[in-house]
Amino acid sequence: MRRFNLPTVASALLGILLMQVSVSKQARAELLPADKLASCQLHVIGIYSPESSADDRVFVDVQPTGKPVVLVLSGYYGAQWNLNIAPEADVRQIIIAGYFEHSVRGVPDRVPTEMITYYPNADKTRKDFFWAYSWHTKNGRDLKSRLKELTGLEVTTFQGEYAAKRFVVDGINGDVAQFLTAEPPPSAPARNTNSLEKKLRETGSAAKLKLQELASQFGQGHPTVKQLEENIELINNQLKRLGAAPLGPAAKQPSTAKPSTAKTPPETDPNKVIEALVRQSFQLQMELQLARVEKAEADLQRVKLQLQQRLDSAEEIIAARVQELIHSDVAKPETKEQVPASVLVDEGWKAWRTHDTRKALTSFLSAVDLEPENQSARNGLGWTYVHLGEYEKAITEFKKIDPDTPVHGAALNGIGQSLLALGKLDEAIQVLLDTTEQTIAKVGEVRAAKMGLAAWHGLVRTYLQQQNYEQAKQWSRRYLKHNPNDKGMKDMLEQAESASDVED
Structure with a gap:
């Protein structure tokens, strides 16, 4: 039987315990x-969210780069950053930045770590947080500017992923030189809906003119015409x-040519024409398939974002559903009628503004039970459902609001925002456009902009989602003409201009 040396075993156990303590120990907070940091290189990693909503770990291997390192880890949604720092890597400072709460593991005791996030201590006054996962965006520019202020360094490498x-x-991946080139990256299939539509119409108009010509030349049933x-x-x-809208009728070509009995010239040889048209058909099918793949990828990211939002609000959604079921019970509390609906509505809006969704839902449901025609209560219930991600329910409540009441504009905006969240962009555009134009017609463009019309913001945001950058620029410029200090609208205009420049 093998004998164990107790002092050796005890020493090993103590080493394991110490190692576990060092892993879980809080990093030393200091900037x-x-x-x-003047001799360091600045290496930045940025994400929107971890890859899986069920596993928030992100793993970072830090290799020797030849110079001391300032490592920046940034993200909108919180991540658990797991660092594997090679012994030869000289990490001097770690900065973690983002909106939601982040954590980090694997930081050596000697390395100070500065945490700059809005949560968990969201007191509405902290405005120094930042994050970015794309270089050529406002967030990317803000990130570079903030890091320059904090460290005095320019970014050496930037690795960003949604x-x-x-x-x-390693000092090589994400070299910023690739972002500083004057030329845009190789063009992808047309992303802008307007660009794709324009291309389709140009191709279709030419095809219709050719169809007239070939039908008269070869006959309506000829394979060329059918293709x-x-x-x-x-x-x-x-x-x-x-x-x-579908293609309109082709412009009629004046028939000036006399019928010819001459042999068909090579360029109108039926076999060659058929081959050219089959190639054109195949090219169109491939372009449209690529467009569908791109749309599917965008839809997937939107669904992932909605899923993450619902996971973040899981407890609120569950509690709200419980409250909803309680209020649907026929056995109502006897004291319920004693609280006026107007008081319940005031309580609901107060809770809504402080993000106490559970309280807001309870108050608005109670108010609607008491006074089904109370428009403010119905509007509040709709917006509470928007906050809970229950967009279909929100639309149902908004549609119950009387068109002649003052809150109808807010309800239309709520419908548009809900349709946008559901990915029904065309429907959202129509509702938000109608709402914005109706408000402008009623109060004037200057007043509509200065009052910060929510539907106007939603309209521009939806055009951006639709990648209709020309309309986004047009509507944001109209707004900023009268309300030039609106930061949200300025951000959206900058985003539209940047995206439009890349496409051009």
Whole structure:
């Protein structure tokens, strides 16, 4: 039987315990002055959220880079950053920045870590938090500016992903030189809905003119004509998917040419024409398939974001559902009638403004039970459902509001915002556009902008989601003409201009 040396075993156990303590120990919070970081390189990682909502860990391997390192980990949604720092890597400072609460593991005792996040201590006064996962965006520019203020350094490498699980910091990955080139990256399939529609219409108009010519030359039933008709039908189906009107009739070409009995020239040889049209059809199908893939990817990111939002609000949603079921019970508390609906509405809006969603839902449901025609209560209930991510319920409540009441504009805005959250962009555009134009017609454009019309903001935001950057720029500029200090609208205009410049 093997004998164990008790002192050795005890020493090993003590070492394991000490190692566990060092792993879970809080990192030393301190931001070194810029002069102590002057010799360092600044390596930045940015995400919107961890790759999985069920596992918030993000793993970062830090390799030797040849110079001391300031490591920045940033993200909107909170992550548990798990660091694996190579012994040869000289990490001098770690900065963690973001909106939601983050945590970090694997930080050596000697390395100070500064946490700059809005949560968990969200007191509405902290405004120094920042995050970015894209370089050529306002968030990216803010991140660079804030890091310059904090460290005195320019960014050496930047690795940004919408959602990610693992990064390697080696001084090579994410070299910012790739972002500083004057030329945009190779163009992808048309992202702008307007650009794609314009291209489809140009191709379709040319195809219709060609169809007239070939039908008169070869006959309506000829394979060439049939192939061209298939191409035109394909274009119309894609226009319908984009929510655009189908192709109109082709302009009639004046018939000045005399009938010819000469042999068909090579460029109008039926076989070559058919081959050219089949190639055109295949190219169209591939472009449209790529557009569908891109839309599916955008939809997936939107759904992932909604899922994350619902997970973040899980307890509120569950509690709100419990309250809703309680209020649907026929056995109502006898004292309920003693509280006037107007008081319940005031309590509901107060709770809504302080993000006490559970209290807001209880108050608005009670008020609606007492006075089903109370428009303010109905409006509050709709907006509470928006905060809970119950967008279909929100739309149902907003549609119950009388069009002749003062809160109808807010209800239309709520419908538009809910449709936007559901990804029904065309429907959202129509509602928000109608609401904005009606308000402008009623109170004037100057007053509508200066009152900070929510539907106007929602309209621009939806155009951005739709990647209709021209309309986003047009409407944001109209607004800023009368309300130039609105930061949210200025941010959206900058986003539209940046995206438009990249496409051009």
